[in-house]
Each structure stands twice: as structure tokens, then as C-alpha cells.
Amino acid sequence: MKYVKPHPEKCRFVQECMRACAQKTQKSDDISLSSILVTHADDGTVDINVCNQCGVCIDICPVTAISRTKAGTVVINKNLCVGCYACVEYCPTGSMRTHASRLAPFKCIACGACVEACPAGALELVDGEFELSYLEQNQAGETGDTFAKNYF
Amino acid sequence: MSTKTIAEMKAAHRLLATHHYERSPVDKGYTGKTLYVNVGTRTIEERPVTDDMKAKFTGGRGFGLWLLWHAVKDSTRWDSEENEVVISPGPLSGITQYPGSGKSLVVSISPTTDQVIDSNVGGYFGPYLKFSGFDGIELQGKADQDVIIVIDGQTGLVTLESAPLEPADTHRLADVLTHMYAADEKDLRNVSVVSAGSGADHALVGCLNFSLWDVRRKGVRIKQAGRGGTGTVLRNKRIKALVVRSPQVHGDDNHPVDLEQIQNTGRTLHREIFQNDASMERMRMRGTPHLVEVMNAFDLLPVNNFQYGNHPDAKKISSDVWVKWFHQGIPDGCWYGCTLACAKTVEEFELSTGPYKGERVRVDGPEYETAAGVGSNCGIFDPRAILELNFYCDTYGIDTISWGTLTAFVMECYERGIITTEQTGGLKLAFGNADAALELLHQVSRGEGFGRIAGMGVHKMKEYFVEHYGADAAFLDDIGMENKGLEYSQYVSKESLAQQGGFALTNKGPQHDEAWLIFMDMVNKQIPSFDDKAEALYYFPLWRTWFGLNGLCKLPWNDIEPIDNKKKHPPKEAAKVPEHVDNYVRLFNSMTGRTITKEEVILQSKRAYDFQRVFNIRLGKGLRRFDAQPYRAAGPVTVEEYESRAERYDTQLRDEVGIAPEGMSTADKITALRTYREGRYEKLMDAVYERRGWTRNAVPKLETLQMLGIDYPEVVEVVKRHL
Numbered sequence: 122m123k124y125v126k127p128h129p130e131k132c133r134f135v136q137e138c139m140r141a142c143a144q145k146t147q148k149s150d151d152i153s154l155s156s157i158l159v160t161h162a163d164d165g166t167v168d169i170n171v172c173n174q175c176g177v178c179i180d181i182c183p184v185t186a187i188s189r190t191k192a193g194t195v196v197i198n199k200n201l202c203v204g205c206y207a208c209v210e211y212c213p214t215g216s217m218r219t220h221a222s223r224l225a226p227f228k229c230i231a232c233g234a235c236v237e238a239c240p241a242g243a244l245e246l247v248d249g250e251f252e253l254s255y256l257e258q259n260q261a262g263e264t265g266d267t268f269a270k271n272y273f
Numbered sequence: 274m275s276t277k278t279i280a281e282m283k284a285a286h287r288l289l290a291t292h293h294y295e296r297s298p299v300d301k302g303y304t305g306k307t308l309y310v311n312v313g314t315r316t317i318e319e320r321p322v323t324d325d326m327k328a329k330f331t332g333g334r335g336f337g338l339w340l341l342w343h344a345v346k347d348s349t350r351w352d353s354e355e356n357e358v359v360i361s362p363g364p365l366s367g368i369t370q371y372p373g374s375g376k377s378l379v380v381s382i383s384p385t386t387d388q389v390i391d392s393n394v395g396g397y398f399g400p401y402l403k404f405s406g407f408d409g410i411e412l413q414g415k416a417d418q419d420v421i422i423v424i425d426g427q428t429g430l431v432t433l434e435s436a437p438l439e440p441a442d443t444h445r446l447a448d449v450l451t452h453m454y455a456a457d458e459k460d461l462r463n464v465s466v467v468s469a470g471s472g473a474d475h476a477l478v479g480c481l482n483f484s485l486w487d488v489r490r491k492g493v494r495i496k497q498a499g500r501g502g503t504g505t506v507l508r509n510k511r512i513k514a515l516v517v518r519s520p521q522v523h524g525d526d527n528h529p530v531d532l533e534q535i536q537n538t539g540r541t542l543h544r545e546i547f548q549n550d551a552s553m554e555r556m557r558m559r560g561t562p563h564l565v566e567v568m569n570a571f572d573l574l575p576v577n578n579f580q581y582g583n584h585p586d587a588k589k590i591s592s593d594v595w596v597k598w599f600h601q602g603i604p605d606g607c608w609y610g611c612t613l614a615c616a617k618t619v620e621e622f623e624l625s626t627g628p629y630k631g632e633r634v635r636v637d638g639p640e641y642e643t644a645a646g647v648g649s650n651c652g653i654f655d656p657r658a659i660l661e662l663n664f665y666c667d668t669y670g671i672d673t674i675s676w677g678t679l680t681a682f683v684m685e686c687y688e689r690g691i692i693t694t695e696q697t698g699g700l701k702l703a704f705g706n707a708d709a710a711l712e713l714l715h716q717v718s719r720g721e722g723f724g725r726i727a728g729m730g731v732h733k734m735k736e737y738f739v740e741h742y743g744a745d746a747a748f749l750d751d752i753g754m755e756n757k758g759l760e761y762s763q764y765v766s767k768e769s770l771a772q773q774g775g776f777a778l779t780n781k782g783p784q785h786d787e788a789w790l791i792f793m794d795m796v797n798k799q800i801p802s803f804d805d806k807a808e809a810l811y812y813f814p815l816w817r818t819w820f821g822l823n824g825l826c827k828l829p830w831n832d833i834e835p836i837d838n839k840k841k842h843p844p845k846e847a848a849k850v851p852e853h854v855d856n857y858v859r860l861f862n863s864m865t866g867r868t869i870t871k872e873e874v875i876l877q878s879k880r881a882y883d884f885q886r887v888f889n890i891r892l893g894k895g896l897r898r899f900d901a902q903p904y905r906a907a908g909p910v911t912v913e914e915y916e917s918r919a920e921r922y923d924t925q926l927r928d929e930v931g932i933a934p935e936g937m938s939t940a941d942k943i944t945a946l947r948t949y950r951e952g953r954y955e956k957l958m959d960a961v962y963e964r965r966g967w968t969r970n971a972v973p974k975l976e977t978l979q980m981l982g983i984d985y986p987e988v989v990e991v992v993k994r995h996l
């Protein structure tokens with residue numbers, strides 16, 4: 122499956138990725154509608170937060186509005202979504218985005234627009250297994266979708 | 274068994290009345306309309322929700338009380354034409370972001386208490402009713418045939434239809450009707466059904482099942498408005514079911530004034546549950562049955578009709594057993610967005626008795642009350658038997674709590690020879706006899722045998738046993754665990770005076786949703802004086818009433834807490850979970866645009882609460898004498914009970930009562946302890962009524978009604994007779 126892998130050490134904090142994402146996925150110039158979030162701490166370190174397509178949210182959603190496409194990307198069906206935000210708070214990496222103008226959360230769909238837009242090569246579109254950072258700590262060896270089962 | 278197809282069943286319907294309507298959009302949590310259906314006269318009407326209703330009664334249970342008050346006469350009984358079943362969700366019901374915000378409140382005049390009953394229930398019906406245009410539905414009159422009422426919020430059409438062929442029992446009926454009224458596969462999730470079952474035709478302890486379509490299990494699930502026989506009232510009206518078909522739900526359907534605040538408040542709680550539930554109650558995995566082991570450890574788990582508070586076999590029905598039975602891995606909220614998700618199921622359970630023997634079914638539950646009620650309280654510690662009883666109670670439309678407590682009563686009467694196989698028709702109803710307990714339940718469904726007598730509930734059974742079997746009335750009053758005609762829910766209150774009040778100084782009768790003070794009182798000793806107890810019995814019942822006014826669940830209030838709750842607040846404050854109180858105030862204000870405080874929350878409740886008290890008085894109840902408790906709720910009735918905890922009671926006699934127990938007979942010790950405990954209960958009553966602004970006879974004083982702004986002439990008229 123494809124997912125966006127960030128390399129924050131290369132990031133120059135120009136937020137081109139966020140502009141590209143908001144434009145491509147939400148047809149908006151407002152970068153707070155971006156699904157990738159680049160933040161800058163006081164000490165100069167940069168954090169790039171983007172969904173790794175682990176799929177925990179699929180099992181959390183009460184109305185099956187979240188599913189995995191054949192290509193492996195985790196997507197939200199806005200029409201089915203009841204806006205409960207359970208997926209937002211249960212996301213292990215905090216990668217679900219919300220905005221006052223949107224009832225449904227939104228998230229990275231691994232389209233690669235940000236990767237193309239980044240002038241510093243800080244983003245990479247990887248095809249393969251996602252990294253189990255959170256999962257490794259908690260349930261080594263489980264895949265995302267089964268990990269979610271252990272949430273109950 | 275010949276089974277009709279859904280198309281055949283539908284073809285047999287006759288349209289008895291139709292009503293087209295324009296769906297009112299929800300505004301700040303209210304649609305501004307209620308729906309009135311008289312199944313006798315075949316009238317369907319929309320009625321306005323007045324500003325006064327909103328200001329004084331808030332919604333949910335408050336609306337139910339107000340509508341019912343105006344529908345009935347002083348002489349109305351449960352089976353009178355004019356009695357109603359009112360269902361109302363409340364202004365916060367239907368919020369998807371804050372866990373526990375999808376409840377409906379059912380209000381009616383109860384067949385077992387002959388006064389007002391209210392019951393709080395999950396499932397999708399209430400929110401769907403609101404999103405279909407109505408803040409409540411009143412059902413009045415009696416049909417001359419089996420009918421259903423269909424509210425189609427997608428097209429704006431209400432119909433009253435005859436429904437002769439549908440099966441009566443809920444697990445079949447709700448499934449049939451969900452498929453019948455959903456336009457297609459995708460629409461199934463938009464349909465919710467309210468139904469009772471064959472048992473509610475023959476018993477007074479009938480419940481209502483509220484359904485939801487489970488998108489993952491691809492089947493119907495049900496939650497129960499259990500208490501007080503509302504299912505019996507529905508069936509007495511010959512209403513087989515209500516069906517609502519809602520437009521697709523979205524996150525802003527309530528049109529709150531400040532959605533973002535609601536979203537943020539909801540997110541805070543989701544996060545708390547995510548982070549803390551695994552180390553707190555583990556509700557997501559275990560639901561409520563973890564209380565079995567907690568109650569057992571504190572001598573509070575009812576065993577053998579509340580005689581004892583624990584049992585070595587309790588481990589056979591404790592949560593680690595249920596966790597294995599429960600189907601894990603699915604977000605089991607009874608409404609969207611409830612991440613506390615306590616509504617567990619057992620899947621593919623093979624029934625071994627009754628009309629559906631051999632069928633593999635879904636069991637919704639057991640919840641703690643069911644496991645303790647039909648389980649330990651009846652001396653039954655076999656999970657399979659509990660599941661079977663749980664399933665059949667639900668599908669027959671029988672309240673598991675009342676059923677558990679009344680079966681326990683029957684079993685004790687049987688063991689003590691008050692009834693024998695002669696009366697029971699051969700059923701050997703000894704404690705622990707699960708087969709007999711199940712057969713008794715099947716008899717109710719069939720309307721046969723001793724089951725019909727048992728189905729009257731403890732209160733009416735006591736009268737019947739005295740009249741027909743010559744039983745000793747005083748003894749039955751001591752061991753029959755009912756107050757006001759409602760069976761006790763499943764906690765032993767003997768060692769907690771405050772909880773005795775929490776059960777019996779109630780409006781509807783002994784139900785844990787009003788107050789649960791045992792730990793505060795007995796274990797943590799935080800409310801030692803009468804004033805302390807009275808204060809707790811003022812605040813907590815009112816606080817908990819507020820959930821019912823708004824369509825909320827109590828569990829996300831204190832079955833999950835901020836991690837620092839107990840550190841941050843002194844114990845008595847911590848019990849209120851102050852951060853969560855703030856959440857609720859914020860939710861209410863963000864929804865309605867009003868600016869209430871946490872003090873006003875209590876006043877909102879008090880208006881409904883005191884109004885309900887006056888309503889009961891109007892119906893000839895509600896006075897002090899109806900708050901009396903069976904002595905078993907307060908102390909040991911029998912020698913065995915006393916001797917099983919002799920050290921505890923002897924110590925109390927010595928230290929609290931000031932009598933040296935040495936050399937006294939057990940009978941004398943029982944009497945001495947009883948005199949002491951009954952005296953304390955009377956004192957508690959005085960203190961509580963005083964704190965509540967009521968007279969010593971439990972009548973709300975005029976100035977209290979005036980302060981609350983509910984001094985309507987017809988209300989004043991009722992209390993004046995008793996001042």
C-alpha cells in the first residue's frame with residue numbers, strides 16, 4: 122500500500138505540501154484544510170504529521186464510513202459519516218484532520234501531491250508496509266486492522 | 274412453522290390513517306413539534322412544543338410528564354383508554370460527537386406501580402424521531418386490532434396500519450419491520466423499531482425494545498426501556514410496533530448554536546475514553562457486567578432474593594467469563610459516537626429451550642442488572658442459563674430486572690413452603706433451578722400457568738398469595754423486594770442507609786438510575802450524618818434526572834473520569850466528576866444558545882422531579898407511606914440472614930445501638946436491629962423531605978413549587994389537598 126513517509130530532518134518549513142494538499146483534495150487555498158500537517162516547535166525542530174494508512178480508524182467508525190481502497194489507502198465516505206469524531210481521537214498518530222467548515226473529518230489519501238510539491242525532498246511516497254511506530258509499542262506484530270480489535 | 278414472507282405480511286396491512294407532514298428542521302435541539310397518535314380513534318396530529326414546555330420541562334422525561342399530565346385524569350389507570358406511552362428524546366439527544374447522547378425517555382402510567390413510570394433507553398428511535406421532525410410521540414387510545422405506526426421522516430408521512438401477520442416477538446418482529454420499511458440495503462441503518470413481545474401480552478412487567486441496525490453484524494440489535502411495564506401498556510393498546518425511518522444522519526442535525534464547542538467537548542471525552550478506559554472500567558470490552566465481581570467483593574451482589582450479598586460461584590458469572598462470550602472488536606455504542614461502547618453482544622448463541630430452541634441468535638447483553646437479576650439473585654450461576662433468560666426476556670418483551678427480582682421472590686416463597694408445586698403447576702422453583710425459571714418465563718409468553726401469576730410482579734403477587742394461598746402478609750412485605758410496585762434493581766442496600774433512600778425515596782420506585790450512593794456512604798463513609806445523606810439524596814437524584822431530560826446516558830458521566838479527577842478534587846466533589854459536569858453545561862448551552870449554570874441544571878431537574886411527585890399524588894400515590902421500604906432492603910429479615918453475618922450485626926448492636934448482644938436470641942437481636950434501622954430510615958425521610966422542600970408527608974410545599982415556577986393552578990390544586 123502507498124503511504125507518505127516524512128523525513129522531517131530535510132524539511133525547510135515552507136509548507137508547500139500543505140498548500141498543494143488543500144488545493145488538490147479540498148480545492149481550497151486555506152492550508153488549514155490540508156491533510157498533512159507541518160508544525161514548527163520553538164526549538165526549531167519540525168514535525169510532519171501525516172496518516173500512515175494503518176487503518177485503526179476503519180474499525181473504530183460506528184457507521185463503516187471508513188474503508189480501505191483496493192490500492193490500500195484508507196478513505197472516508199462523507200455521505201455516510203455522522204461526524205462523531207471517534208476516528209479523530211482514536212487515530213494512533215493523530216492524523217485525522219477537522220475543520221469548522223467540514224462536518225466530516227478528512228485525511229491523507231496518499232495521492233502524492235505533497236510529495237511533488239515539496240522543494241526539499243522531505244516527503245516520500247512509499248509503496249509497502251507502513252511503519253508500526255505506535256503499534257510496535259503496544260501490540261508488536263499486529264497489523265492495524267487487527268490492532269483495532271484490541272482497542273475494545 | 275409456516276413463515277410468511279415480508280411481502281405477504283405487508284400485503285395484509287390495511288391503512289387505517291395517514292398524515293402527511295412537512296418535516297420541521299431541528300433548531301437548537303428541538304423540532305418544536307410533537308406527534309400525537311390515537312390508535313382508537315385513528316387520529317394523527319402534530320402539536321406545538323411551547324416555549325413554556327422548553328423552559329420548565331426541558332425535554333425527554335420532562336416532556337413526557339407534561340404531555341401525560343394533560344392526557345390523563347386523576348382516575349386513569351394503566352389500561353385506561355386515555356393512558357399514554359410517551360417517547361421523547363430530549364434536546365441533546367442525537368448529538369453524535371459526545372458519547373452517550375442518543376437516549377429516548379419513555380413515560381406512562383405503569384401497570385405495576387399504578388403511577389408514573391419513566392425509563393431511559395438507547396437504540397436509534399429517539400434521535401431518529403427527532404430527525405424525522407418530532408420532539409416526542411404520544412400514543413393514546415386502544416386499537417381494535419394489532420396495529421403499527423410508521424413515521425417516515427424521509428417522505429414526511431405518518432401511517433397507522435393494521436399488522437395482523439407479523440410475529441410478536443421482538444427478535445423476529447424488529448427484523449421484519451426493519452427490512453419492510455427500508456427502501457433498500459443502504460437504507461436499513463435509517464430504520465428503528467420499538468416493540469414489546471408475546472410476554473408483554475400476559476405480564477405486567479413488559480418492556481419496550483428499541484432497535485438499531487448494526488451495519489457490521491448486518492442485523493438488528495435491541496436496547497430496553499425496561500422498567501415499570503411500558504411494554505405491557507403498548508400491547509394493551511394493541512400496538513405491535515412503532516417504526517421510524519430517518520433521513521441519513523449527519524453531525525449537525527440538531528442545528529446547535531455552536532457546533533464547534535460540541536465537537537471539541539466530544540473530542541475531549543473520546544480522548545479520555547481512549548486513554549483511560551483500559552485502566553478504569555474497561556467498558557468497551559466488558560460492558561457493565563464487571564460489576565458482578567465488584568458487588569460480590571463488597572457483599573452487595575444480590576443472592577437468593579437479596580438475602581445475601583455474595584456467593585463463591587459469582588466467579589462463574591464475572592466479567593472475565595463474559596469477556597469471552599462477548600463478541601469483541603466492534604464499536605458497540607447504542608447510539609453513534611458512543612466510544613464507551615458498553616452495549617455488548619453474544620453472537621450465535623444456540624437456544625436450548627422454548628419456541629426458538631435450536632435457533633442460533635444474537636443476545637444483547639447481559640448487562641450487570643440482568644446477570645445479577647436472573648442470575649445470582651435467583652441462585653443461578655450458569656452463564657448459558659443467564660444468556661437464555663436474557664434472550665427470552667428481551668424477545669418476549671419482559672424487563673429482566675423485574676423478572677429477576679420477581680423470580681427470586683417466587684423462589685424464596687417456594688423454598689419456604691409459602692407456595693408449592695400445587696400452585697406452581699409442578700414447577701420446582703427452588704433457587705438455582707434454571708430449567709424451572711426458564712419454563713416460568715415461557716409460560717408468560719404462552720399466557721399459561723403460574724407464569725401468568727408471576728408476571729403480575731412482586732407487589733400484586735404478594736396480594737394474590739395472601740388472598741389465595743393464605744400467606745403471611747407481613748412476612749411477604751418483608752421479603753418482597755418492591756417499593757411502590759416496582760421491583761428492586763440489583764444491589765443489596767442493607768448496609769447503606771443512603772442507598773435505601775436512593776431506592777425508595779424515589780418517584781418511580783427502586784431503580785439505580787436515580788441514585789447510587791453505596792460506595793460514598795458505606796465504603797468510603799463520606800456522608801455520615803443525616804444532613805450529609807439528605808444532601809446527597811437531593812443532589813444526585815436531581816443530577817441524574819437531568820440525563821433523562823436531555824436524552825443522555827449516565828454512564829459516560831462517571832464510568833469514565835479524567836485521569837486526575839480523584840487527585841484534583843476532594844472526595845465528595847470528585848464523586849460529581851466536576852469536569853464532566855462542565856462538559857454537560859457546555860453541551861446544553863452550545864446546543865440551545867442559553868446560558869445556564871451547573872446550579873440551573875439542578876433546578877431544571879427539580880422542576881420535572883417535583884412535578885412528577887405531584888403527578889403521583891394526583892394519582893393517589895406519592896405520599897410518605899409509599900416511600901416505605903421492604904425490611905429486606907434495610908436489614909436481615911430471617912435468622913439465616915442474621916446469622917450469616919452475625920459478627921457484623923452483633924458489632925453494630927453493641928457499637929451503634931448500644932445493646933450487648935451476648936446472651937440474646939437471634940430473633941431478639943433481629944428485632945433490636947430492626948427497630949434501630951427502621952428508626953433511622955424514618956429520620957432519613959424527614960431529613961430528605963426537608964432538604965427537598967417537601968412536607969413531612971412528602972408533598973412539595975407551595976413555596977417550593979413557586980420557586981420552581983411550576984405552581985400551575987392544577988398543580989397547586991393537587992398539593993393543597995395535602996397541606
Ligand code: SF4
Nearest residue numbers: 182202203205206208
Ligand atoms: S467522524 Fe465520521 S468517519 Fe470518523 S468515525 Fe465518526 S462517522 Fe466514522
Ligand code: SF4
Nearest residue numbers: 373606607611615826
Ligand atoms: S455508555 Fe453504553 S448505554 Fe451509554 S450510550 Fe454508550 S453504549 Fe449506550
